[in-house]
Amino acid sequence: MSKILAADIGGTNMRMAVVSQSAVGAVIEHEYRAHVALSEYRAPSAAAAETYVIQVISEAMRPILQQHAITAVGVGFPGFFDADGETLLASPNLPQLKHVRLASRLSDQLSCVVRMQNDALCAALGEWRDGAGKGQTDLLHVTLGTGVGGGLILADSPFVGQHGMAMELGHVRTACGELARMCGCGGSGCVETYASAQGVLKSYQLACGDEHGSSVTDTAQVAELAKDGDAAALHAFEQAGCHLGKALAHVVTLLDLRTITVSGGLMGAWDLLHPPLMASLNEHVIPMLQGQVVVLPTLLSDQAGLLGAAELVRMELVRRT
Amino acid sequence: MSKILAADIGGTNMRMAVVSQSAVGAVIEHEYRAHVALSEYRAPSAAAAETYVIQVISEAMRPILQQHAITAVGVGFPGFFDADGETLLASPNLPQLKHVRLASRLSDQLSCVVRMQNDALCAALGEWRDGAGKGQTDLLHVTLGTGVGGGLILADSPFVGQHGMAMELGHVRTACGELARMCGCGGSGCVETYASAQGVLKSYQLACGDEHGSSVTDTAQVAELAKDGDAAALHAFEQAGCHLGKALAHVVTLLDLRTITVSGGLMGAWDLLHPPLMASLNEHVIPMLQGQVVVLPTLLSDQAGLLGAAELVRMELVRRT
Numbered sequence: 001m002s003k004i005l006a007a008d009i010g011g012t013n014m015r016m017a018v019v020s021q022s023a024v025g026a027v028i029e030h031e032y033r034a035h036v037a038l039s040e041y042r043a044p045s046a047a048a049a050e051t052y053v054i055q056v057i058s059e060a061m062r063p064i065l066q067q068h069a070i071t072a073v074g075v076g077f078p079g080f081f082d083a084d085g086e087t088l089l090a091s092p093n094l095p096q097l098k099h100v101r102l103a104s105r106l107s108d109q110l111s112c113v114v115r116m117q118n119d120a121l122c123a124a125l126g127e128w129r130d131g132a133g134k135g136q137t138d139l140l141h142v143t144l145g146t147g148v149g150g151g152l153i154l155a156d157s158p159f160v161g162q163h164g165m166a167m168e169l170g171h172v173r174t175a176c177g178e179l180a181r182m183c184g185c186g187g188s189g190c191v192e193t194y195a196s197a198q199g200v201l202k203s204y205q206l207a208c209g210d211e212h213g214s215s216v217t218d219t220a221q222v223a224e225l226a227k228d229g230d231a232a233a234l235h236a237f238e239q240a241g242c243h244l245g246k247a248l249a250h251v252v253t254l255l256d257l258r259t260i261t262v263s264g265g266l267m268g269a270w271d272l273l274h275p276p277l278m279a280s281l282n283e284h285v286i287p288m289l290q291g292q293v294v295v296l297p298t299l300l301s302d303q304a305g306l307l308g309a310a311e312l313v314r315m316e317l318v319r320r321t
Numbered sequence: 322m323s324k325i326l327a328a329d330i331g332g333t334n335m336r337m338a339v340v341s342q343s344a345v346g347a348v349i350e351h352e353y354r355a356h357v358a359l360s361e362y363r364a365p366s367a368a369a370a371e372t373y374v375i376q377v378i379s380e381a382m383r384p385i386l387q388q389h390a391i392t393a394v395g396v397g398f399p400g401f402f403d404a405d406g407e408t409l410l411a412s413p414n415l416p417q418l419k420h421v422r423l424a425s426r427l428s429d430q431l432s433c434v435v436r437m438q439n440d441a442l443c444a445a446l447g448e449w450r451d452g453a454g455k456g457q458t459d460l461l462h463v464t465l466g467t468g469v470g471g472g473l474i475l476a477d478s479p480f481v482g483q484h485g486m487a488m489e490l491g492h493v494r495t496a497c498g499e500l501a502r503m504c505g506c507g508g509s510g511c512v513e514t515y516a517s518a519q520g521v522l523k524s525y526q527l528a529c530g531d532e533h534g535s536s537v538t539d540t541a542q543v544a545e546l547a548k549d550g551d552a553a554a555l556h557a558f559e560q561a562g563c564h565l566g567k568a569l570a571h572v573v574t575l576l577d578l579r580t581i582t583v584s585g586g587l588m589g590a591w592d593l594l595h596p597p598l599m600a601s602l603n604e605h606v607i608p609m610l611q612g613q614v615v616v617l618p619t620l621l622s623d624q625a626g627l628l629g630a631a632e633l634v635r636m637e638l639v640r641r642t
Binding site for chain 1: 404411458459471475476478480481482483484485486487488489490492493494497506507508567570571572574575576577578579605607608609610613
């Protein structure tokens with residue numbers, strides 16, 4: 001099969017890769033980066049926002065398309081798409097974009113097949129096809145970083161829900177009462193406020209009080225402290241694991257999954273997160289499924305999203321043959 | 322299309338119906354009942370348990386099969402089945418039965434096509450095909466009675482999970498801390514301990530203290546009291562709605578469903594349950610999906626399970642043509 005251009009678009013950064021299929025799976029041949037300003041751009045109108053997004057993406061891609069024999073483009077984008085990846089339903093970064101046929105507009109610009117899908121769902125597709133979730137019919141992939149995201153594969157297909165918003169895992173409520181933390185989504189007690197990078201930092205600062213905590217401004221520092229046995233830092237990761245375990249217990253009781261995979265910026269602290277996560281998951285899941293679930297670290301590191309975006313459009317090419 | 326025999330098997334009771342397809346959907350032509358003793362029977366061995374179940378079901382069905390021109394049998398059974406409804410993986414009523422090819426053994430006995438599936442999932446199939454969930458691609462159907470059950474249709478197919486246990490909604494934990502109620506499943510704080518018939522009764526008894534509460538032994542009485550404005554009874558249904566709403570909020574945040582349907586013994590108190598349920602669901606769901614979900618009462622009353630069992634085997638017949 002010929003080559004695919006995959007892209008993983010963030011708020012300020014766009015990663016791209018030329019992906020080919022080998023006998024053992026997808027292979028990244030070249031990687032590229034480009035600057036985008038999705039999270040800063042304030043469009044004067046919905047049409048301007050649409051034109052801006054198409055222009056930024058197509059300009060970054062065109063030279064790569066010309067250089068390689070690319071037949072199709074797969075894109076992971078921070079937004080909510082319909083099931084076939086044709087229409088962007090909404091995007092928190094560009095709130096003016098609603099119900100836009102982004103993939104076909106980009107396809108017109110680039111003169112090749114284009115499929116787009118939610119970035120966390122692309123990461124799930126990558127991990128399911130080529131990573132730690134390989135061979136599973138049902139898979140939840142969790143991304144732990146500035147937020148807590150989830151992508152869901154059910155019956156060997158990406159599952160997006162009625163508004164493209166399925167598996168908003170970070171906003172499952174795992175804390176209640178007056179002490180529950182306020183979340184950027186407008187809710188309180190969301191798992192993201194405990195198990196994201198910011199959440200861990202906040203738990204650390206709260207645990208050790210202002211005089212010590214305020215000098216630590218980075219989750220990597222908290223992880224270093226925890227590895228040295230610092231009680232407040234250990235407590236912060238225990239809190240993160242405990243809340244994430246509760247949220248995953250809900251998922252397993254509801255969907256009876258056997259395998260969950262995890263990637264993202266917090267993976268450097270996996271050894272600190274995994275034990276409290278599993279204890280909490282098994283404590284809160286329906287007892288008949290205790291011990292029946294494995295939670296595995298990514299095998300693809302930060303390439304899951306790119307490989308998943310390639311897989312997304314590869315599936316479309318297979319459908320068309 | 323010719324006629325289907327549908328069965329809905331409980332712990333002590335087996336309902337059967339002859340179902341035909343008309344232009345407007347499935348029609349129940351005749352109903353039958355038979356006594357079964359699944360929840361009382363203590364089998365001396367796994368083989369004996371299997372033989373007993375096959376015998377009880379086939380003896381009840383044979384005269385009906387002879388009387389009508391039946392081509393296929395669909396069965397809702399209290400147990401966990403694989404995705405194609407061929408193998409019973411486990412049954413809480415008959416713990417000795419594990420990984421038994423129940424459907425094909427029954428098929429041999431009755432000389433016709435047989436499909437079996439979890440009873441709550443059959444109710445979901447019925448409601449999705451012919452009831453309040455008609456036309457939805459994704460649907461959660463909730464059964465509120467002695468327990469709280471759930472059946473899930475995703476992408477127009479029943480979803481069973483890796484051990485046939487998907488949507489064990491009753492055992493999602495919605496209460497925490499020392500006051501969380503103990504559940505029969507071995508966990509604590511399960512939504513079932515608040516939103517089942519027993520849960521409502523318990524909330525009432527706790528709210529009004531022993532001297533009044535112990536004279537009321539039935540949830541229907543609590544509903545009558547609530548309709549007359551009794552504060553403790555109103556509180557009991559508010560608790561039930563609140564906890565069920567929390568559990569449904571988790572489902573919606575995770576699966577982005579648009580429609581949820583509800584049936585079961587507590588439907589007589591729907592007007593008491595629905596307002597606190599919706600308030601709680603919208604309070605706990607991810608804010609972007611607030612107001613996006615409808616929770617509808619069944620249109621099929623207690624026939625959802627029978628119609629769903631018929632639909633289960635009808636889908637199999639369609640696959641074979």
